[in-house]
Structure formats: C-alpha cells, structure tokens
Amino acid sequence: MAAVAKQDNSVNGREGGVEVEQGWEGVEIEREEGFLRPLEQRPCRGVQEGGVIPVIDVGAAVSAGVNPAARRALLAQVKHACQEWGFFHVANHGIPLSLIHRLRQASKEFFQLPSEVKLQVKKHAGGLGYYQGQLTNNIRDWREVFDMSACGYLELPHTDPLTNKVGTKIFHNQWPSDAIREICEEYMREAKRLAFTLTKLMWESLGLPPTRFEDYFGQSKTHRFRFNHYPVCSTPDLVLGVGAHTDVGALTVLLQDEVGGLQIKQKDGQWLDVHPDPTSPVINVADVMQVLTNDKYRSVEHRVVVNRKVDRYSFSYSYNAASGIDVAPISELVNENNPPKYKPINWGKYTMLRIDSSLNTLEFEHTTLRSFCWDVGGFVLGGRLNSGGDIGGVALPPSALSCHHCVVPKHQQ
Ligand SMILES: O=C(O)CCC(=O)C(=O)O
Numbered sequence: 001m002a003a004v005a006k007q008d009n010s011v012n013g014r015e016g017g018v019e020v021e022q023g024w025e026g027v028e029i030e031r032e033e034g035f036l037r038p039l040e041q042r043p044c045r046g047v048q049e050g051g052v053i054p055v056i057d058v059g060a061a062v063s064a065g066v067n068p069a070a071r072r073a074l075l076a077q078v079k080h081a082c083q084e085w086g087f088f089h090v091a092n093h094g095i096p097l098s099l100i101h102r103l104r105q106a107s108k109e110f111f112q113l114p115s116e117v118k119l120q121v122k123k124h125a126g127g128l129g130y131y132q133g134q135l136t137n138n139i140r141d142w143r144e145v146f147d148m149s150a151c152g153y154l155e156l157p158h159t160d161p162l163t164n165k166v167g168t169k170i171f172h173n174q175w176p177s178d179a180i181r182e183i184c185e186e187y188m189r190e191a192k193r194l195a196f197t198l199t200k201l202m203w204e205s206l207g208l209p210p211t212r213f214e215d216y217f218g219q220s221k222t223h224r225f226r227f228n229h230y231p232v233c234s235t236p237d238l239v240l241g242v243g244a245h246t247d248v249g250a251l252t253v254l255l256q257d258e259v260g261g262l263q264i265k266q267k268d269g270q271w272l273d274v275h276p277d278p279t280s281p282v283i284n285v286a287d288v289m290q291v292l293t294n295d296k297y298r299s300v301e302h303r304v305v306v307n308r309k310v311d312r313y314s315f316s317y318s319y320n321a322a323s324g325i326d327v328a329p330i331s332e333l334v335n336e337n338n339p340p341k342y343k344p345i346n347w348g349k350y351t352m353l354r355i356d357s358s359l360n361t362l363e364f365e366h367t368t369l370r371s372f373c374w375d376v377g378g379f380v381l382g383g384r385l386n387s388g389g390d391i392g393g394v395a396l397p398p399s400a401l402s403c404h405h406c407v408v409p410k411h412q413q
C-alpha cells in the first residue's frame with residue numbers, strides 16, 4: 001500500500017472531525033481506496049470494439065415545415081433507436097457550434113480554478129454547485145462536477161426530518177461568475193429545446209396523445225445541467241470516471257469532447273465505446289421514459305472510463321418530469337397481455353432518494369427502479385446505487401484526482 005505524504009494542503013479545514021475540506025495529501029488512506037473498483041467493474045474487462053449507435057438527423061423536426069413522409073421516417077428511426085439501443089447521436093440539432101466552443105472553454109476555465117475558489121460554490125446535499133464526492137455503486141467516481149438547474153431553480157420534494165411534514169425544497173444556482181452564467185443559460189436554452197423536441201418525437205413515435213405530454217413535462221422545474229471533468233489518471237484500469245448506472249430522468253442530452261470514454265452496455269452484457277463526436281450530442285433514454293413506456297424504450301446502463309493522457313470534459317442536460325408527478329406506465333401502452341411492469345413512482349421522491357442515498361442511510365431496494373417493479377424478482381435496472389452521496393462531507397480539490405495514489409490492495413491483486 002502506498003505511503004501518503006502528510007503534507008497540509010487543507011482548505012477551510014476544521015478541527016474536531018465535524019467537517020473537513022482538505023487536500024488529497026491529508027486524506028486518510030481509506031478515502032483513497034474509495035476510488036478502487038472491484039475486479040468485475042474494472043474497465044479492461046469485456047470491452048468490445050465495433051457496433052455504432054445510430055445517428056438521427058433531427059433537422060426535419062427542428063425546422064418548421066415538415067413533410068409527413070419525412071416525419072414518419074424520422075419517427076421510425078427514433079423508435080428503432082430507443083427500442084434497440086437506448087442511445088443515439090443527433091445531427092442537425094441546431095445548437096450553434098460557436099456556443100459549444102464557448103461552453104467548453106467556460107468549463108475548462110472553471111475546473112482549472114483553484115480548489116478554494118471552486119469550493120465557494122460547493123454543492124450541499126441534494127443541491128446545486130461544485131462537487132467531487134460522487135459515488136456510483138458505493139465507489140467514488142473519478143470526476144468532479146458542477147451542477148446547475150436549467151429552470152432557474154430546482155424544486156424537489158422534501159420531508160422535514162423533525163416534523164415529518166412533506167413540502168418542497170427549492171435549490172438555487174450558485175454561479176462562479178457572470179460569464180459562466182451567461183454561457184450556461186444560453187446553452188441550457190438550446191439543450192432544453194432539443195430535449196423537448198426529442199422527448200416529443202419519442203412520444204409521437206409510440207402513437208401517444210400529445211395532450212398527455214403536457215401533464216408530465218409541462219411544469220417541470222427539475223431539469224438539471226452538469227459540467228463533468230474527468231482528470232487524467234495514472235491507473236485508469238482500476239477506476240471509473242462514472243460507474244455503471246442508468247440516468248434517472250426522462251432523457252439526457254450529453255455533449256462530449258473529442259477524448260472518448262463513454263461506454264454503453266449492450267444486450268449481450270458487453271461494453272461498447274461510444275464514438276466521441278464533439279459536435280453531435282448523444283441522446284439517451286432514461287428511467288422515467290422506460291417506466292412510462294412500460295419497457296418499450298430502454299434506459300441503458302452506461303459508464304465512463306478515464307485515461308492516462310488527457311483530461312475529458314462532458315456536459316449533460318437531464319430533461320425531467322415535474323416534481324409532483326406520479327410516473328407509471330401510460331395506460332395506452334398497457335393491456336391484458338402487456339400489464340404494467342411498474343408501480344407508480346412519484347418522480348420527485350424517486351429522484352430525491354437517488355440523490356440522497358449513501359451507503360448507510362438507504363437500502364439498495366430504494367435506490368433503483370427495482371422496488372417499483374411489480375415483478376421484483378424478474379427485473380433489475382442497472383441503477384446508480386448510492387449515487388450522489390457526499391463522502392462524509394469531505395470535498396477534495398483536483399490535486400486529489402492525480403491517481404498515483406491509487407494502489408491495488410493485496411486482496412484485489
Ligand atoms: O460524461 C459522460 O460521458 C457521461 C456522464 C454520465 O453518464 C452521467 O453524468 O450520468
């Protein structure tokens with residue numbers, strides 16, 4: 001096991017073990033091991049080359065006058081992609097490339113800021129802001145993130161721990177600068193427009209009534225936007241940028257840079273590299289859409305691998321249902337032969353459970369879609385177990401993410 005230099009890089013350190021924000025060098029060894037994935041999760045296992053997710057030209061849907069034949073063809077493509085892959089690229093999406101360029105610059109500038117500056121916009125439980133301690137499947141992800149609300153504020157259900165009274169909690173954005181705010185707000189408007197168009201296409205591709213769409217998505221204040229930064233890692237085969245998970249929302253618009261690292265789990269269990277195209281967002285079906293469609297559309301497990309040479313940046317926009325909505329298979333899609341596979345899930349509560357969960361506070365059953373399945377034994381979504389939990393309130397600066405500390409414990413070698 002590697003020795004840890006006891007150098008004091010602490011930021012806002014507080015004695016007495018209450019809450020400590022400190023540099024990597026001062027963090028005890030158990031925390032370092034928090035990154036190590038067990039053998040079966042390590043990225044070198046089972047990755048398969050070949051296979052390409054579909055590319056869908058959504059120009060026809062984005063522009064106004066659409067000819068019916070082109071629209072039918074588009075809907076068929078969307079249906080095929082959502083049923084077979086759960087993932088697809090979009091071309092002609094309408095987001096200006098100059099905006100994408102500015103967004104990338106802004107996120108690089110943000111993540112390069114000194115740790116103490118980033119920690120001024122530190123995310124608190126369930127909230128918005130800068131964050132390093134994300135766990136997926138109880139193991140720490142090799143990334144730092146900056147979370148924003150795409151609706152001005154985030155509105156989620158909240159139960160008062162003292163009175164047990166159920167209400168809502170509002171989270172506000174914490175902006176590191178006006179310049180970043182402007183760029184993000186501009187991009188979020190574009191991503192929201194694209195996500196709305198695509199969610200509607202998915203809806204229409206299943207012949208669902210457009211009026212019902214409003215019921216689910218009309219008043220949503222739960223859309224999120226996230227900067228992801230995956231620093232280089234000297235032992236990329238031992239860690240994951242993000243462990244295998246499915247996304248909780250309805251649909252995700254993910255913009256990657258040119259580095260690559262996103263992998264999706266195919267039906268045969270093999271991991272497939274998603275081609276990194278910085279100009280064409282990747283769209284994926286998320287849990288709510290899988291539930292609404294009674295499994296017609298697939299919320300597919302994915303993960304991110306990191307590398308030794310170059311940092312990776314990505315941007316995810318999560319298009320979500322309104323907080324108070326009960327999500328259940330849509331009646332038009334169920335019948336005697338195809339009964340609902342899920343019990344109703346209150347979307348706001350579900351997302352809070354997934355956000356708040358951490359190792360000792362919630363049971364596995366509550367953190368995936370599994371507990372909302374009628375037939376629990378027969379079905380498990382690859383959920384992000386214990387995702388989003390702060391590691392004991394400790395936030396680490398980026399120096400924490402230089403992976404020479406990452407050693408394989410004896411029992412894992
Ligand atoms: O960075 C990526 O490519 C994917 C990130 C992701 O899957 C997530 O944040 O849910």
Ligand SMILES: [Fe+2]
Nearest residue numbers: 245246247302
């Ligand atoms: Fe994801």
